[in-house]
Amino acid sequence: MVEYDGGPFSGWQWQDDQPSVQGTIEAALARLESDLPRIAAAGRTDAGVHGRGQVCHCDMAREWKAETLMNALNHHMRPAPVAIVAAAPVADDWHARFSASERRYLFRILNRRARATLEAGHVWQVQRALDADRMAEGAARLVGRYDFTTFRSTMCQAASPVKTLDAAEVEVVETGAGRELHLRFRARSFLHNQVRSFVGTLERVGSGAWTPEDVTRALEARDRAACGPVAPPQGLYLTGVGYDDDPFSG
């Protein structure tokens, strides 16, 4: 299980000329064994998106004690803001991406007039007051099995735009200095930019520019042009991945 601050990275995915989370972990693995295959992750997060409970796997040549491997990787990744926070052995046919039965995302909106200081880079700041109840009403309209073409990046490589969204919730968190909205989404899998497209659209509802019914109209349009603005990446966290055969449970 991997935690990272997405800020300094071009995203999860390895790129030959830019720092990536995958590249950081693979460089540390290369200090331990040679000629390892690429690692695979449950969610290939975009540039700036954070990991809280990202999961990846690697086929090691040697038998490693999970804790030893974790500590060695964390040592070699210093000072990059990437840490292995849990490790476990898995069956040969277990795959971090293909075995996953659920992905969970959190999107944090700092809803206040004053600029973010301590949360800078970790929230999307929206200055105008947002109506969380309206946003929750809009979010509920997205739950279910739909053609999500409207909320899918034109770069999306998924075979089908039909997905089942299992949950979309809006929680208001009053903090010491301001107010955060936490938007949580849960599904077996997501399309590229789906969560950020949801959030940008729901922000339009919260600000009063859209009605909750407009969300249904946008969904039914099955047209990328019907989507609200795409929310920026720095508020988004991959918080967890579910597996029927969860290597971290028990």
Next chain:
Amino acid sequence: MVEYDGGPFSGWQWQDDQPSVQGTIEAALARLESDLPRIAAAGRTDAGVHGRGQVCHCDMAREWKAETLMNALNHHMRPAPVAIVAAAPVADDWHARFSASERRYLFRILNRRARATLEAGHVWQVQRALDADRMAEGAARLVGRYDFTTFRSTMCQAASPVKTLDAAEVEVVETGAGRELHLRFRARSFLHNQVRSFVGTLERVGSGAWTPEDVTRALEARDRAACGPVAPPQGLYLTGVGYDDDPFSG
């Protein structure tokens, strides 16, 4: 009311050759009016210590609408991680420091083996497992009116080492990836380095190196040398200041 990330600053207090929170706010004020006096704050936090509910005041020459002043200052402070999150007019004899009847501090310990990523710079990371109950027992022994010489920096300029600590609590917060200990302290006023000296000492108790009784022995020694290590600044937050005549209530 001021929020700031203490990381890039040499502390609250203005220094002619280093960035400070006070200097950042005063530079923004200087864009609005000339020849202003220095601003005064409830707590002069050290280098690296964060502000969540710091309070400062300034004698302005013109009559400002609180919100206009706040927005103008926030505009001029960009991109420094300092924000005015609330502003209010006060009586001429009201003083952010001398009128304060209570200061509240939070200290965050990230208690896990893997290095902090998303929380880097905002927590003190302790790798060995800490016993929160033992720490709470140790903390309770500090509550009351005592000569706190043991927990006072040798640089402290307070007239007397006798202070009354009103509360010292330890809360365990299970987060998505790890465990945080939140230590909260409340008093009319604190000595220099008092909270960090408390936390460093309580960490010794949590790790098993000290017993809770050793905290009482250290307190009663009234000797700086009897103190545990001083905890690092990045876990410390000035979270709030209390006033009998609170400008922000109502």
